[in-house]
Amino acid sequence: MSVTTRWRYFLAYEDPKAEAWLEEHARHGLHLTRPGLFRFAFEEGEPRTEKYRLDFQTLRGSTRDEYLALFRDAGWEFVGQVANRYYFRAQPDAIAPEIFSDVESRRDRIRRQMRFGAVVTGLLALETSIGLNRLFKTMAGQVAGASIGAPILMVALTGSFSALGVWVIWQLEQAYKRQH
Amino acid sequence: MRISAVFARSDQPPLTEATYCILAALAEPRHGYAVMQWVGEVTGERVKLGPGTLYGALTALQERGMIVPLGGRQEGSDRRKVYALTERGRALLESETSRLESTARVGRRALKK
Numbered sequence: 001m002s003v004t005t006r007w008r009y010f011l012a013y014e015d016p017k018a019e020a021w022l023e024e025h026a027r028h029g030l031h032l033t034r035p036g037l038f039r040f041a042f043e044e045g046e047p048r049t050e051k052y053r054l055d056f057q058t059l060r061g062s063t064r065d066e067y068l069a070l071f072r073d074a075g076w077e078f079v080g081q082v083a084n085r086y087y088f089r090a091q092p093d094a095i096a097p098e099i100f101s102d103v104e105s106r107r108d109r110i111r112r113q114m115r116f117g118a119v120v121t122g123l124l125a126l127e128t129s130i131g132l133n134r135l136f137k138t139m140a141g142q143v144a145g146a147s148i149g150a151p152i153l154m155v156a157l158t159g160s161f162s163a164l165g166v167w168v169i170w171q172l173e174q175a176y177k178r179q180h
Numbered sequence: 181m182r183i184s185a186v187f188a189r190s191d192q193p194p195l196t197e198a199t200y201c202i203l204a205a206l207a208e209p210r211h212g213y214a215v216m217q218w219v220g221e222v223t224g225e226r227v228k229l230g231p232g233t234l235y236g237a238l239t240a241l242q243e244r245g246m247i248v249p250l251g252g253r254q255e256g257s258d259r260r261k262v263y264a265l266t267e268r269g270r271a272l273l274e275s276e277t278s279r280l281e282s283t284a285r286v287g288r289r290a291l292k293k
Contacts, residue, residue, distance in 0.1 A: 055232055066212075066235075066261055067235050069212070069260060070212045070213070070231040070234055070235050071231040071232075073212060073213035073216070073231070073260075074213075074216060074229075074230070074231035074234075076231055095216060095217070095220070095228070096216065096228055096229060096230045096231055097228060097230075098230045099230045099231055099232040099233075100230045100232045100233050101198060101227070101228055101229050101230035101233045102196060102197065102198050102233055104196045104198070105198070105230070105232060105233035105236050105237075108236055109232065109236075
């Protein structure tokens with residue numbers, strides 16, 4: 001079976017886009033075998049109209065096994081996982097048409113992702129403040145002979161990623177409000 | 181949405197329809213798959229529990245002490261955990277059922293006029 005890879009990145013609030021992208025590939029006979037953060041592996045086969053769904057979870061051990069068993073029993077095949085992103089594909093005989101069947105659980109799902117985003121963004125913001133502190137100390141000449149390049153780079157990187165994080169959380173909130 | 185809402189819980193009474201049905205299903209010990217099937221059957225396939233919804237509700241009900249996993253696992257499967265109502269869970273099912281009945285009576289009475 002021939003394997004094809006595609007490179008793509010989806011921000012946390014772009015899950016509907018990711019699902020549609022995977023479904024589009026399936027319609028062209030490319031079926032996901034391994035999701036990645038950037039790199040997605042597909043297997044070539046018959047074109048199929050299939051549903052792909054993403055869930056956000058931080059689970060371990062037997063809790064994770066149970067979670068996956070529920071999906072399997074409901075007819076949703078677990079394709080793979082990247083960090084907190086779980087990829088599922090509906091089997092033709094799936095007894096549940098959607099992985100989340102009511103608005104409350106769809107909102108809970110978005111809230112889980114917002115909490116995850118808040119933790120990541122918080123850590124990045126902490127890094128930024130540490131970087132700023134170092135930058136000011138260097139500029140004030142408190143650190144002898146240190147160049148100001150490294151702290152500037154650190155602040156620029158972590159600062160822009162935490163701004164991105166805030167943007168993603170805001171987008172998730174918009175998605176939360178759209179749920180009905 | 182307020183920041184506090186991000187951390188709030190959504191499983192407080194009144195229960196969602198899905199949570200209520202799951203609680204009812206566990207009046208007899210059942211594993212997750214059996215819960216999905218039973219709820220689909222008794223509601224004439226009107227409530228089709230998604231696995232994500234079911235997992236969330238089971239976790240929340242367990243955290244609140246409304247249901248417990250039974251020690252033994254169902255025959256023929258090593259992963260399916262069987263759940264049952266606790267005393268508190270049964271009391272919640274009882275009180276929610278009464279509440280829903282009396283709410284439905286309000287509507288019924290209005291419609292009869």
